Amino acid sequence: MNQIERIYKIENLLNQLGVVNQSRFLEELEVSSATFRRDIEYMRSRFNAPIEWSAEKKGYHFVNQGIGPRFALPGLWLSESEIYALLCMQNLLKGLGTGSLASHIQPISKRLTSILNKGTQAADELEKRIRFIQPAKRLVQNKCFEQIATATISRKKLSILYYTKSTDQTKMRVISPQVLTYYRDNWYADSFCHEANGFRRFAVDSIREVKVLDEASQAFTPEETIAAIGSGYGVFAGEAKQMAKLKFSKTRARWVAMEQWHAEQTSHTLADGSYVLEFPYADHRELLMDILKYGADVEVLAPTSLKAAVMDEIQQMAKLYGQSAEQSVYS
Structure with missing residues (x-):
C-alpha cells in the first residue's frame, strides 16, 4: 500500500469510526x-487535516468539524512526484510559445507550488533545474493560437489571413x-480549406490575422x-506515392536505428553493420534536409528522383563554397 492509499485509508477509518487508536491504524x-x-x-502539513490525539479517548479523531461532512481529501489527489510532473508540463507549455494557455492553469500551478513548498524541496527550483531547449522554434502570436485552439475545440470555422512563405x-x-x-x-492547423475544397496543413506562425466565425465547421473525425x-x-501533407531507401554508415547506425522517421518505416542491419531504412513519402523537400544533415554517413539507394535531388543540392552547395573559397584566395 503506497502513501496515497494509506492517507485515504486513514481518512476513511476516522470518518467511519470517529476515534481510532494507533494499533488499529497499524493493523x-x-x-x-x-x-x-x-x-x-x-x-496535517499538506492539507491542514484537523487530526488530533485524544488522551481521554485514547485515539485519533477529527476536531472542529462543525455541521456537515467531516474532513475529506481533494477529489484529485497527487503525490509529490506527480505534482512535479505537472509543473514540468506547465514549464513545457510556456516553452511551446503558447503562454495564453499556460495562464489558464496558473491558479492550479499556484496551489501545486504551495503544496510542494511545504515539503523538503522548493517548487521554484524547477525553473532553475529543468530546461527546454527548442532550436529554430518559430514564434507564434498567443492571441492567434488561442483563437485557433478555441475554434478547433468548439468546432467553429475560421477566417484567416495566411502568408505563404514559398510564394x-x-x-x-x-x-x-x-x-x-x-x-x-x-x-500546425490541419484543416479543411473551403476555397480549395480539400484538406490543407497551415503553419500557425504564418497566420497573420484570425477571426472565429459564428458558423459551425465542417465536421470530420480526427481519424478522417x-x-x-x-x-x-x-509536415508535408499528401498521399505517399514513393518509397525512400536510405543506407546509413555503421557509425551513424547507432543513432538512426533508435529513431522513427515514419510510422510505416521498415529497416534492417547489413552484415557490415550499416543500416538500411525504408519508408513512404509524398514530398521530398523536408526529407532532403534530413538526409543532408547526415552528410557522407548516408546514401540514397532509391528512388532515382530522390537521389537526383540530393545530388543536385550537393552540386549547388559545392558551387557556392567553391566560389567562396576562390574569392577568399584572391582577396
Whole structure:
C-alpha cells in the first residue's frame, strides 16, 4: 500500500469510526508506527487535516468539524512526484510559445507550488533545474493560437489571413480547423480549406490575422483528418506515392536505428553493420534536409528522383563554397 492509499485509508477509518487508536491504524495500514506518524503529519502539513490525539479517548479523531461532512481529501489527489510532473508540463507549455494557455492553469500551478513548498524541496527550483531547449522554434502570436485552439475545440470555422512563405504572398481563407499538431517545435492547423475544397496543413506562425466565425465547421473525425492529410513524410501533407531507401554508415547506425522517421518505416542491419531504412513519402523537400544533415554517413539507394535531388543540392552547395573559397584566395 503506497502513501496515497494509506492517507485515504486513514481518512476513511476516522470518518467511519470517529476515534481510532494507533494499533488499529497499524493493523489496517500494515506499516510501522514511525511511518504512520509521518502520514499523519503529512496530512496535517499538506492539507491542514484537523487530526488530533485524544488522551481521554485514547485515539485519533477529527476536531472542529462543525455541521456537515467531516474532513475529506481533494477529489484529485497527487503525490509529490506527480505534482512535479505537472509543473514540468506547465514549464513545457510556456516553452511551446503558447503562454495564453499556460495562464489558464496558473491558479492550479499556484496551489501545486504551495503544496510542494511545504515539503523538503522548493517548487521554484524547477525553473532553475529543468530546461527546454527548442532550436529554430518559430514564434507564434498567443492571441492567434488561442483563437485557433478555441475554434478547433468548439468546432467553429475560421477566417484567416495566411502568408505563404514559398510564394511570398498573403491571402484570406476560410477554414474548418480539425486537428492542432505540434511538430518539430512548431504548431500546425490541419484543416479543411473551403476555397480549395480539400484538406490543407497551415503553419500557425504564418497566420497573420484570425477571426472565429459564428458558423459551425465542417465536421470530420480526427481519424478522417489524419487519413485525408495523408502519410507523407514530415509536415508535408499528401498521399505517399514513393518509397525512400536510405543506407546509413555503421557509425551513424547507432543513432538512426533508435529513431522513427515514419510510422510505416521498415529497416534492417547489413552484415557490415550499416543500416538500411525504408519508408513512404509524398514530398521530398523536408526529407532532403534530413538526409543532408547526415552528410557522407548516408546514401540514397532509391528512388532515382530522390537521389537526383540530393545530388543536385550537393552540386549547388559545392558551387557556392567553391566560389567562396576562390574569392577568399584572391582577396
